[in-house]
Amino acid sequence: MKHAAGLLAFVARFAVLGLALAFVIGLFWPGVGSRLRAHFGMPVAQPAAATAAAPEAPPAPASYADAVARAEPSVVNIYANKVVTEQAVRMYSDPLMQRLFGGHLVGTYQHPEQSLGSGVIVSDKGYVLTNNHVIANANDIQVLLYDGRVAKATLVGADPETDLAVLKINAGNLQPIRMADQKKLRVGDVVLAIGNPLGLNQTVTMGIISTIGRQLVSGSPEDFIQTDAAINLGNSGGALVNTRGELVGINTLLIGKAADAEGIGFAIPVNTATEVLKQLIATGHVVRGWLGADYAFVPVAADSGLPAAARGVQVTDVYPGSPAALAGIQPHDILLRMGTHGILDPADLRRYEASLKPGTTLEVSGLRNGSPFHVKVTLIARPAQASVSLQQGQS
Structure with missing residues (x-):
């Protein structure tokens, strides 16, 4: 019994000594084990594949001078x-x-x-x-x-x-600005506001896109880019550009300290500005299609017959004599589709109808008291609306 215990202790000491020796060799000569196994024709263990990491954003440039x-x-x-x-x-x-x-x-x-x-x-x-x-x-x-x-x-x-x-x-040697792709804009993108604040001539301020698609006036088809890049009086009409120097929007509004706000400015998106630009050059004015109804988000209730993530709009009011009234659209109707366009929400429908030419006829589909309905409407020109104006904020 004593002989077996002594033999076990002897083996244990040499095992510990061997592990310590292997640790030292591996520490100072990494890879020697793989080379020895390869020398004697033994299989070599392959390192485990690295876990796919999330793509990292490129580092921010040290300067935006090029833009x-x-x-x-x-x-x-x-x-x-x-x-x-x-x-x-x-x-x-x-x-x-x-x-x-x-x-x-x-x-x-x-x-x-x-x-x-x-x-x-x-x-x-x-x-x-x-x-x-x-x-x-x-x-x-x-x-x-x-x-x-x-x-x-x-x-x-x-x-x-x-x-x-x-x-x-009437001037020569002009350098037109390059337009950005609005579809690529993301909340958090760095933007630069360039303009003439307070008459101080060319001034550049920096911030990020705070949100996209901000609506300031209920019932208006227009939306804005919100940014915390400093926009001051005199910046109106100036450029909001990305880090490549491409036009993202036209600076237009600010909410100042009079409203206990800081870092809240607004720019007209480049796509809206481009469309208005084309119409003003062509005709001197802008014409928008109009259905003639006011909308709200779809109320989702247990008895609405709609999925939890319901799209579309609920009609809140119909203007007398409007295309919607002539087509028989009623308050509380749920509108889901206009022509081939699936309606997402009130802002989406306002933008879409405004993009259509007056005289366009299409089918509007929706639900009335839970039952599907389809009507034909012919859009007319949108009546003149009051321009967007914040008392504290035209820049």
Whole structure:
């Protein structure tokens, strides 16, 4: 028994010694075991395949100077001069009367006023895209180019609903901006705002896309890119570009500290701006299709007969005499399809109907009290709507 125990202890000591020796060899001469097995014709163990890692985003560049250099020559400063008529008030000379009655109107007077803004060169033929509120009611518009030249601009057309306007300047050697692919925009993408804030000339600020498809006015077909890139008064009509210097949107609105907000600005998406640009150059105005109803999200309830992730819209109101009213569409109807277009939500339907030409006839499909229905509608031109305006925020 003692002999067996001694033999076991002897084997154990040599085993421990062998493991320690193997550890030292493996530490200082890694791979020697594989080479010995290969030398004696023994199978060599293959390393386990590395677990597929999630693709890593490319590192952010140390500078965005290249993007600015590509885009900045396409951004211009706009100075819109107008004559403003205001009421003239005469104050009482007696301090007591002045305190009691203030003053009284004695007619009107006129004085010059200048609006500052920005614009983007979109064609080598001299077309400049800007905001409508920058040039509204102006009788003289001057454009300061990147290279210091000054050109007089004429108004080609304006669209108050999107707050876009197109100017035309007579100048050569212009550098049109490159347009981005809006479908590739993602929340979190870095963007740069270039413009003329507070008359400080070419200024660049940086931020990210905070959200896409932001709607600011119920019932409007237009949506916005929200960004935290600083947009200030004078940035209106300027460029929001990506890190390749391509136009992502036209800066137009901000929500300032008056609303206890910080880092909330809005830009008109490049696709919307491009479509408006084409129509304004072609006809001087923008025409949109209109169904003539107001919509809300589909209420999902146990008795709605709809899946939990229901798409479509619920009709909340129908305008008398509108295409929807003439087709028999009623409040509480659920609209699911318009022509071949599957309706996602209210914003999607507003954008789609606005993209169609007046006079277009198509079939609208939906549910009424849980039963399918199909009607033919012929769209008409969308009536003029009030332009998007935040009291604290046209930039």
